[in-house]
Amino acid sequence: xxxxxxxxxxxxxxxxxxxxxxxxxxxxxxxxxxxxxxxxxxxxxxxxxxxxxxxxxxxxxxxxxxxxxxxxxxxxxxxxxxxxxxxxxxxxxxxxxxxxxxxxxxxxxxxxxxxxxxxxxxxxxxxxxxxxxxxxxxxxxxxxxxx
Amino acid sequence: xxxxxxxxxxxxxxxxxxxxxxxxxxxxxxxxxxxxxxxxxxxxxxxxxxxxxxxxxxxxxxxxxxxxxxxxxxxxxxxxxxxxxxxxxxxxxxxxxxxxxxxxxxxxxxxxxxxxxxxxxxxxxxxxx
Numbered sequence: 001x002x003x004x005x006x007x008x009x010x011x012x013x014x015x016x017x018x019x020x021x022x023x024x025x026x027x028x029x030x031x032x033x034x035x036x037x038x039x040x041x042x043x044x045x046x047x048x049x050x051x052x053x054x055x056x057x058x059x060x061x062x063x064x065x066x067x068x069x070x071x072x073x074x075x076x077x078x079x080x081x082x083x084x085x086x087x088x089x090x091x092x093x094x095x096x097x098x099x100x101x102x103x104x105x106x107x108x109x110x111x112x113x114x115x116x117x118x119x120x121x122x123x124x125x126x127x128x129x130x131x132x133x134x135x136x137x138x139x140x141x142x143x144x145x146x147x
Numbered sequence: 148x149x150x151x152x153x154x155x156x157x158x159x160x161x162x163x164x165x166x167x168x169x170x171x172x173x174x175x176x177x178x179x180x181x182x183x184x185x186x187x188x189x190x191x192x193x194x195x196x197x198x199x200x201x202x203x204x205x206x207x208x209x210x211x212x213x214x215x216x217x218x219x220x221x222x223x224x225x226x227x228x229x230x231x232x233x234x235x236x237x238x239x240x241x242x243x244x245x246x247x248x249x250x251x252x253x254x255x256x257x258x259x260x261x262x263x264x265x266x267x268x269x270x271x272x273x274x275x276x
Contacts, residue, residue, distance in 0.1 A: 001163075001164075001166045001168065001179045003265050003266070006168045006177060006179045006265045007177070007265065007266070007268075009161050009163065009168040010168055010170045010177035010265070010268055011268065012161070013159045013160070013161055013168065013170040013177075014170055014175070014268055
């Protein structure tokens with residue numbers, strides 16, 4: 001077996017073994033809620049427990065991105081990043097590994113139960129819908145040849 | 148008589164295409180097994196003595212037990228050192244259907260059972276990018 005494949009399988013085993021994992025977030029895509037270096041708690045949850053607005057972690061090749069759910073279909077999720085509103089990702093149900101339930105930054109914990117977490121979800125969804133509306137207006141203008 | 152069993156409290160494994168990947172929860176080390184090793188690994192879901200494992204794999208690959216004995220002993224030693232299996236005292240488990248050497252469907256191409264240490268998983272990094 002090739003080392004890359006073994007590593008990917010080991011990662012999945014690592015995520016699947018425990019119901020809750022303490023991990024580190026990398027990147028700027030989920031600012032302001034998640035920043036580079038934040039500790040994030042990811043819990044294994046059933047498909048039925050996932051809601052629009054949640055942050056989910058999923059499998060993509062040898063990476064494990066964390067993004068916000070903006071639409072839930074029967075067997076897939078539409079995801080986006082709070083800080084990259086123009087991009088979307090379709091993720092199959094079998095690739096979803098867990099849901100982020102808390103972050104820790106500078107020793108301060110913020111969880112799903114906190115108002116700031118909920119506000120970030122509401123803000124993220126608002127950005128998504130605003131972005132969609134703006135995109136629709138642009139397409140309409142282009143169609144009608146408006147300046 | 149000493150038997151060996153998978154250290155279920157500490158390890159988790161997945162078998163794909165007859166080859167296993169094993170993750171040790173305490174050390175975050177991950178390992179790979181070749182086909183013959185994976186077959187032995189799966190036998191150790193319940194306690195098995197070295198003699199049982201040697202007899203089983205010898206029958207599977209149509210080799211004399213003496214030819215594969217040292218390979219299996221070395222393999223068990225490496226698994227034990229890595230605490231992927233643990234020795235247990237007592238009689239081996241009674242044979243279960245499917246555990247008997249499958250002499251009606253022997254395999255060719257015996258390769259000594261191998262445990263490969265691939266590496267160590269660092270703290271998982273979630274990348275949004």
